[in-house]
Amino acid sequence: MISSSFQTLKDARKGRQPKSLATRTDITETLEQTSTTQSTSEASTSKIISTNDQTSPVSGLDGLNMDDEDTVAKLHRDELRRWDVGVAKIPGRGRGLVAKKGFKPGSRILKTDPPISVLSTSHLLDTCSGCFLTPREKRFLRAHTGVAQREETVKLSRCAGCKALHYCSRECQLLDWPSHKTECRALSRFRTMYFRSYPSKKDDGTNVEWAGPDMVRALGRMIWRRKEERSKNGGQDSDWWKKIAAMESHVKILPEKELMRIGQQIQHLRHYLAAGEPLKPGEDVEKLDPVELVDYGFGGVGEIMDVVSAFPVNSFTLSSPSISPIGVSTSPLVALANHFCYPNAVVLFPQGREMEVIAIQDIAPGEEILTSYIDVSTPFDDRQKELLERYRFKCQCSLCERSKDKKWVDPRWSVLHVGCGKKGKGKMPAANAVGKVSTVCDACGDNFRVDASELRRLVEKGKELLSHDESDSLDRAEALSSLSSLIPALLARLPPSSHPLLALLRLHALLLNPPRTIPKLDLAISQLGLAFTGAQLAYPPNHPTIALIQAEYSKTLSYDQLHSQAAEQAADEDTQRKLQNEARRRLEASLGVMRDALKRLRLGMGGEGGVTGMELEGLIRGLQVELGYGLKR
Ligand SMILES: C[S@@+](CC[C@H](N)C(=O)[O-])C[C@H]1O[C@@H](n2cnc3c(N)ncnc32)[C@H](O)[C@@H]1O
Numbered sequence: 001m002i003s004s005s006f007q008t009l010k011d012a013r014k015g016r017q018p019k020s021l022a023t024r025t026d027i028t029e030t031l032e033q034t035s036t037t038q039s040t041s042e043a044s045t046s047k048i049i050s051t052n053d054q055t056s057p058v059s060g061l062d063g064l065n066m067d068d069e070d071t072v073a074k075l076h077r078d079e080l081r082r083w084d085v086g087v088a089k090i091p092g093r094g095r096g097l098v099a100k101k102g103f104k105p106g107s108r109i110l111k112t113d114p115p116i117s118v119l120s121t122s123h124l125l126d127t128c129s130g131c132f133l134t135p136r137e138k139r140f141l142r143a144h145t146g147v148a149q150r151e152e153t154v155k156l157s158r159c160a161g162c163k164a165l166h167y168c169s170r171e172c173q174l175l176d177w178p179s180h181k182t183e184c185r186a187l188s189r190f191r192t193m194y195f196r197s198y199p200s201k202k203d204d205g206t207n208v209e210w211a212g213p214d215m216v217r218a219l220g221r222m223i224w225r226r227k228e229e230r231s232k233n234g235g236q237d238s239d240w241w242k243k244i245a246a247m248e249s250h251v252k253i254l255p256e257k258e259l260m261r262i263g264q265q266i267q268h269l270r271h272y273l274a275a276g277e278p279l280k281p282g283e284d285v286e287k288l289d290p291v292e293l294v295d296y297g298f299g300g301v302g303e304i305m306d307v308v309s310a311f312p313v314n315s316f317t318l319s320s321p322s323i324s325p326i327g328v329s330t331s332p333l334v335a336l337a338n339h340f341c342y343p344n345a346v347v348l349f350p351q352g353r354e355m356e357v358i359a360i361q362d363i364a365p366g367e368e369i370l371t372s373y374i375d376v377s378t379p380f381d382d383r384q385k386e387l388l389e390r391y392r393f394k395c396q397c398s399l400c401e402r403s404k405d406k407k408w409v410d411p412r413w414s415v416l417h418v419g420c421g422k423k424g425k426g427k428m429p430a431a432n433a434v435g436k437v438s439t440v441c442d443a444c445g446d447n448f449r450v451d452a453s454e455l456r457r458l459v460e461k462g463k464e465l466l467s468h469d470e471s472d473s474l475d476r477a478e479a480l481s482s483l484s485s486l487i488p489a490l491l492a493r494l495p496p497s498s499h500p501l502l503a504l505l506r507l508h509a510l511l512l513n514p515p516r517t518i519p520k521l522d523l524a525i526s527q528l529g530l531a532f533t534g535a536q537l538a539y540p541p542n543h544p545t546i547a548l549i550q551a552e553y554s555k556t557l558s559y560d561q562l563h564s565q566a567a568e569q570a571a572d573e574d575t576q577r578k579l580q581n582e583a584r585r586r587l588e589a590s591l592g593v594m595r596d597a598l599k600r601l602r603l604g605m606g607g608e609g610g611v612t613g614m615e616l617e618g619l620i621r622g623l624q625v626e627l628g629y630g631l632k633r
Contacts, residue, residue, distance in 0.1 A: 075243050076333050083110035087336055090368060092396075094248060097337045097369040103359035105542045106603040109345055109369060110334070111356045115240065116179075116221050117318050117329035119165075120214045122472050125206070127326055128156060129165040129180070130172025133352040137321055137611055138168050141351060144614045162187035164211045182224040186276035187211055193286055212272070214328045216265070219311060220272050227296050237297065243332040249310035250392040251302075262308050266293075269308070312390055319349055321611035322548055331355050339391065340370035341383055341399040342540050347371050350610030358606040360542035370397075377538035377545070379413035379428070379499050380404075409442040411497035411537035415455065417441040417448050418492070425495055429455065450493070458489050462500040469507055476511055483508045487527070496534030505531040506549060509556065518562050528553035544604030550597035551612050557590035558623060584627070591623045 072095060073080060073087040080086060090096035103109055119127055127134050133141065135154040142148040156166040159173070161184040167173040194210035195203045211217065222244060229238040237245070254262070270290030279285060298304045314335035318327035334347055334355055344361040363369065374386050380403035387395050402408055414425040424443025429452035436449045465482060468474040487508055490501045505527045515521035532553050535546045563583035570576040598616045601609025608614050 072243075072246050072336070075239055075246065076336075079110070079112065079333055085110060085369065088368070090338060093338045093393075095336055097334075099363045099365055099367050099369055101365050103345075103363040105360050105362065106606050107359050108606045109357040109359055109363075111354055112331050112333055113353060114316075114329045114331040114334075114355045115225075115244075116218050117327060117353070118214050118217045118221065119318070119327040120325070121208055121211050123326045124164050124208045124211060125166060126156070127166070127320075128168040128172050130167050130169070130176045131352040132318060132326065132349065133168070133321070133611075135168055137352070140615060141611055144618070158205065159184060161185070162211075163191060163205060164208045179221050179225065182276040183217065183220055185278070186220060186272055189275040189279075189285065189288070190272070193288070196286060212268075215311060215315075216268055216272050218315070218328050218330065219269055219308065220276065222307075223269075223273060223296050224276060230297050241297075244330075245303075245307065247310045247314040247330075247332050247335055249306045249313060251305050251309040253392060254309060258309075259305075262305055265308055266304055313392070316347055316355070321350055321352065323348065323544060329355060334371075337369050337371045339373045339387065339393075339395065340397045341372060341374075341376050341395060342397060343370050343372040343376070345369050345371050346544060346604070348544065348605055348610070350605045350607065356606060358544075358604070360540065360544075360604055376540065376543075377412055377497075377499065377502055377535070379410065381431075382499070411495060411534075412499050414442075414495060414498055415439065415450050415493055416495055417443065417446070420444050420446070420448075426450070428498070431456075455493055458486065458493070459500060461486055462490060462504050466500055466503050466507065479507075480511050483511070491530070495537075496530040497537035498534070499538075502531060502534040502538055505534065506552075509552065513556075515556075515559065515562065518566065521556070521559060521562055524556050525553070528556055542600070542603045544601065544610075547597055547600035547604045547609070548612060550593060550600060551616055554590050554594035554597050554616070555619070557586050557593060558619065560587060587623055587627055591620065591627065591629075594620050594623070 070087075076087065084100040086098045086100050087095055088098045099109070117132065119129055119132065128138065131138060135156060139148075139151050139154045142154070143151040154168050156168055157173075159165045159167070159180070162180075164187050165176070165180060165184075167176065190210050190212065191203075195201060201207060226237065226241045226244075229240060230236065251259075251262075267290065270293065271288050273291045273296065274288050277291065293304050298307075311330070314332065315328050315330040316334070317325045318329040320326050329349075334357060337345070337347075337357065344363050344367070345357050345359050348356050348358060350356055350358075357369065357371065359369075373391060374383055376383070376399070378386075380400060384395060384400065387393060403410055409425055409427050411425075413428045415428055417424040417426055420441055420443055422441075422443035424441035426439030426441055426448060429437045429439065429450055433452035433456075435451070435453055437452045438447045438449055440447055461482070465474070465479060465486070468479070483504060487501070487504055490504065494501045496502060496505060509524045509527040509531065512520050512524040512527075515524050528549065532546070532549050535543075535549045539546050560583040563579050563586070567576045567579040567583070570579060594616050598609060598613055598620065601613040601616065605613060609616070
């Protein structure tokens with residue numbers, strides 16, 4: 001999947017006795033081998049709340065509200081002090097994170113182990129629930145960082161209790177066990193109930209749809225931890241929970257429909273929490289009564305509504321090292337950062353489990369740290385809609401303000417002025433436009449006509465494909481066939497930076513991988529080259545997505561197997577030489593692109609450029625040797 005998704009809630013299902021995994025020592029038996037920078041004026045005048053205050057943290061939840069940023073700063077004071085960031089009240093945005101020193105692009109602003117991260121159901125089988133890496137990523141990382149002498153075998157083993165979560169090592173399972181132990185019981189019971197209700201479904205370990213949405217699993221982990229800490233703390237909440245409870249929720253302004261949806265989520269959650277309770281003697285495994293939330297420390301419906309509604313506002317897409325969405329994560333500290341469509345920082349998981357905030361623009365001391373909550377390559381209307389629906393605010397960042405300028409042609413939502421000598425473009429026709437409409441070229445100033453109805457049909461078709469990809473319901477063969485006609489039709493009308501063409505180009509290249517013929521390889525290279533050109537206009541400078549597309553482009557360029565095979569099979573020496581020369585030309589081109597991508601990755605992802613940066617470094621060395629360039633860089 002390319003873009004992020006937030007899974008919809010499915011109904012809880014009914015169903016048998018779970019295998020109890022109550023103690024930590026049981027673990028051995030449970031592992032089965034199978035802006036321009038943001039306008040700084042507001043932020044730099046904000047008062048940064050001192051974190052040197054040594055007074056004890058506040059007790060009780062009453063003081064935690066939007067006007068209480070110093071209370072929140074106190075709760076986070078250890079991490080804030082460690083990372084040179086502060087909490088400030090930002091006019092119009094509530095609390096925000098502010099830099100206490102300057103940061104350059106590529107520098108790490110902060111790094112934290114998020115208290116809650118869970119994989120989405122579609123990744124429970126292929127990714128470790130401890131380090132959030134696939135075996136391939138883990139193998140590579142261990143060899144690269146010297147933990148292992150060379151690339152060794154890494155296999156996922158499934159938890160013998162719930163048969164849903166997988167781990168790549170005992171260390172990862174042990175690391176996750178405190179959060180998983182109650183969850184394991186809940187999932188086991190859900191699994192039993194599911195297969196009793198659907199006897200025709202095969203329980204062969206390949207179906208984990210019964211594990212339910214990531215949001216419910218994440219909230220379950222949160223609430224179980226709260227309960228455990230309260231029982232150790234004489235019925236008092238810990239600071240850990242106070243940080244969670246202090247996250248902003250918009251429950252008071254939510255429309256009725258949304259409140260009803262949250263009510264249903266709470267019902268599902270109460271059943272899920274009930275499944276985590278030990279089965280009482282004689283209790284029917286299939287009869288699951290929802291828990292009373294008061295037993296979990298919730299004073300009333302309002303409090304649980306607050307927590308459940310705050311979750312989507314403050315959670316992040318858990319992403320793989322190559323920024324593909326794999327689940328959901330929350331960190332109350334990082335969630336204090338406000339949104340900007342032209343962000344000066346990004347939130348990433350460059351090496352798996354830990355969340356990092358990386359500067360992608362120069363950030364001055366006192367300036368607000370602004371990340372983006374959404375895909376900033378999408379057009380103004382889409383961004384505004386998503387921000388309003390999920391985060392309840394109207395974005396007034398510099399990019400959104402510029403989008404209101406009648407004369408400005410946004411590269412994210414524009415049409416080509418076909419035949420213009422200056423390669424100009426015009427605004428995308430309005431959503432309600434029909435037939436041929438006129439638009440002005442931003443390069444030559446001429447009016448030109450666009451078939452709005454046909455364009456909308458193509459754009460809608462593209463968006464539909466992307467939404468199938470997002471929900472993991474894309475049929476590869478069908479998608480390849482659609483894209484082979486849709487992309488040329490869009491390319492004839494839109495620049496590659498325009499939505500949804502940019503995302504479709506990338507999707508097409510991914511679906512073509514691994515290319516089986518030279519024309520398919522050439523097509524993948526061409527799509528990635530165009531996507532790279534488009535991404536540079538659609539994303540802010542140093543954004544890691546530009547670097548990752550360029551890295552994909554360089555790797556595809558370096559794919560020389562098909563030419564080598566063709567050369568071996570060539571009937572004559574002349575054809576053989578031509579193919580060999582072509583292969584070498586591509587490798588040389590790829591080396592240049594790869595070096596550039598590595599520089600970009602280091603700026604966009606910090607450090608060595610994440611796992612992709614490390615991988616490129618090795619590939620560059622290999623290419624240099626292959627091309628006989630020596631090892632100098
Ligand atoms: C993850 S929280 C960020 C921290 C939040 N300001 C707080 O006080 O806890 C997201 C919420 O912050 C506010 N917010 C974030 N970015 C904003 C912006 N650019 N303009 C207005 N409000 C913003 C919105 O209320 C949004 O739902």
